[in-house]
Amino acid sequence: MTEPRASRRPEIEDAEGPARKRKRRRRKRAPQSPSTPPESVSSAVSQPLSAGAANASAGVGKPGRKRRRNRGGRGPQGRPLTPAAPVQATKSTPAIAPVASGHNTHHAQGPRRSATVERFRSPGSEPWPDDLYAALDLGTNNCRLLIAQPTRPGQFRVVDAFSRIVRLGEGLGTHGRLSAEAMDRAVEALKVCAAKLAGRDIRRMRLIATEACRAAENGEEFLSRVLVETGLELEIINRETEARLAVSGCSSLVGREARSVVLFDIGGGSSEIAVISIGENRSSRLANHITHWTSLPVGVVTLSERHGGQHVTPEIFEAMTQEVEAMLARFDCPPLTDNTGRPPENFHLIGTSGTVTTLAGVHLDLPRYDRRRVDGLWLSDDEVSAMQAKLLSWDYAGRAGNPCIGPDRADLVLAGCAILEAIRRRWPSNRMRVADRGLREGLLTDMMADDGVWRRNRRRPSHDRER
Template identity: 30%
Template sequence: MTAQARVAAIDCGTNSIRLLIASRGADGSLIDHDRRLELVRLGEGVDATGRFSPAALERTFAACDQYAAVIRELGAGRIRFVATSAARDVSNRDEFTAGVRARLGIDPEVIPGAEEAALSFAGAMAGVEVSDEPAMVIDCGGGSTELVLGRSGADGPVIEAADSLNVGSVRLRERFLHDDPPTAGQIRAARELVRQMLDGSAVDVSRAATVIGVAGTLTSLSAIHQGLKVYDREKVHASRLTTDEIHRVAEVLLASTVDQAEAMGPLQRRRAEVICAGGLIVEEIAARMGADEIIISESDILDGIAAGMLDD
C-alpha cells in the first residue's frame, strides 16, 4: 500500500459509530482526512432483550449510509468495520451484518475483547508521549470497558495484561441508574458491580505508572472539567485529569439530571443520558490507580485500526 493510499476505519460500539479516513505521511505519521462520530445507541436495550431493536438498527444503518458517501467521496480504497461489545451479545447479529454489507460492501467484524483492547492500546500509545511505564489504557465504552497494561517495544507496544469488563456507560445506566438523577441506592448497586469486576480483573490497575484514557466517556469528562461549550479536539487531546478532579466531576454528574449534564458541556443528548454511569466507572478505576492522573488521548482504537490496514 502506497504512502498516499487512503483507508477507512469504522468503530461501531454500543453508543457510537465512528469513522476515520486516513493515510500515511512521508514521515510515517497518520494523516486524518476525515474523522466523525454519530451517537446511534446501537446497544439500546440489548442488556435486557439480547437483541438489537429495529429503531437502533435504523439509526445505525442511516449512519452507515452517510459514511459510505464520505468514503466514496474521499476515495478510501479499503474499509474495515469493527463492531465491539453490543454486537457480541445479540441473537439477531445476522440482521446487523446484512444491513452493513448492503451499505458498505463489507461484513462487520465482531472482534473479541482482547483484540479491542490491543487496538485501543496501540492507538493510544501512538497518540501521547509516555515517560513512565508500564502504561495502562482505559477505554470506557457503552457496553464494555477495556483495560490494557503494557510497555513500548522495539516492534510496537507489548501488552502485559488486558481485560474487557462487561460493563460500560449504557449497560450500567440501563441496569441500575434508572432515575434522573439516580438515587443513592441505585448508585451503591452500580458501584458494587463495578468494584466486583475490578476485583476479578486480570489487570492490576495499581501497577500503572502512566494512565491514558481514550474514547467518548473520557474525552467528555475532560471537556466538562475544562468548561468547554464547543468541543475542541486540540484542547481535549493530551489534557490531564487528576484523581481528585475525576471524583469531583463524577459526583456532580451522578447528582445531576440528564438536562443538567447536557448543559455542562458539548455533549450530545445520547452521551448526556449515560455520562453519569461512565463517570462512575472511571471514578472507581481512578481510585485504584498507581498513577495520580489520567492523560486524555484523542488517538484510540480508530487510529489502531487504520494504522493496521496501512501497515498491512
C-alpha cells in the first residue's frame, strides 16, 4: 500500500538528478486506471475530515498556486518536523487525536484533529508571531470565539471570530438547571466554533465556560454532551479567574496616567468587579495590580428574569439597582476618594459588557453598531446618566428597534443599566471608558505572554526560519 503523501514529503532530498525528477513528474501527471483509485490520507481514517483538515493532511495547497516543497525535513513554516511512523490504512487507526490547549491539558483539549495534521507541527518548537491562538468563551448569554495572531507587543490581529446569543442560562435562576432548548442552542453554536478551529492550525487554545455551567446542576453533564457532539472540551473557570481574565483583556485601555481603576464585567449570570491600584512600577500584566475583587451572583439574564425585562418602570429600575447595591455593600473594599470625598483625577471606571457598549452606541447615534468607534470610547458621568435615562424612557418596541440594541437585547439592557448604576453609586467617577473586549482577549493575551511571543530582540534561529 502506498503510504500517505504527508509522511513522505519530509524525506524528499535535493540530491536527485534532473532526469530522475522529470521521470517522477511524468509519472505523477500520468492518468490512473479507474479500477485503482488514488489513495489519500482521508481514506486511512474511519471518520471524514473537514475540507480544511483534509487539504492540510494531503499537503494540498490553494488551486492555481504552485506548492513549495519542504526541504530538509521541514514543515510548512520551515520548522523541523518530528519524525513519525507512516499512517497505516487500517480500521484500527484512530480517526482523531486531541490537541491540548497548552494551558490546562485536562480541561481544555479543544477540537480533535487527524494525526496527519498534527505531524506537521513540532510540539517542542518555539512560538513565533505567525502562530495562531484561539480563545472560546461560553457564557450565560453568548458563545464567542476569537482566533488571532500576535503582532506588536501586547497586541494581536484577529484572523477569525464568531459570536452568537444562545441564552444558555435562560430559566436557570428559576429551575437551577440548563433547559433542553438552551443546551441545543449552545451546542449548535459550538459546532460552528469547532468547524472554524478544525480548519486552522492552532498552536494553542483555551476553551472556557462561566457562570451558567458553574451554577447549573447539570452543567458538567452538558459539557460532556458538548465533548461528544462537537469534540470540544471546555473547562469551567472559577470567579477569580474570570475577574483576572477580564482585566487582562482590557489592560491596553488603562492609561499611563491612571493610578486606580475599577473594572467591571456585567455578564449574563454574574458580574465581576476588580479594583486595581497602580503604583510607579507598573507591571506588564495589569492583573498583578488587582487589590480587591468580587463576583456578584447577578447578571442581565438573572436580574431581568426576577424583575421583568420588557416593561421596566422607574420604580422597577430602582428596585433592581437597590438589589445590586445590597450585594455590593458586602464587598469589603476601601473607598476610592480623595480628602474631599470626591473621586481623584487619576481614577476612572472601565466597563466591558454588552451594557456599556450599547450605551456607547446609543450615545454616538450609530446607524449600526461599529466596534471600531465604540471600543476605547470615553463617556463622562453626565453622558452615562443621560443615556440610561434615555433607554429608560423607551418602551420595549423602542429599544428593540434601535440598531445598537435589537430584539435580542431589548429585554436585558435595562437590567444591565441597573447593575451599572449600582457600581457608579459605589465608586463615583468623572468618566468611564468603554471596552468592547473581555474574556477572550484576556485568554489570548495571557497565552501569548506565557509563550513569550512579544519578547524584545527575539530572533528566529537560522535553522527555524521560513525558506
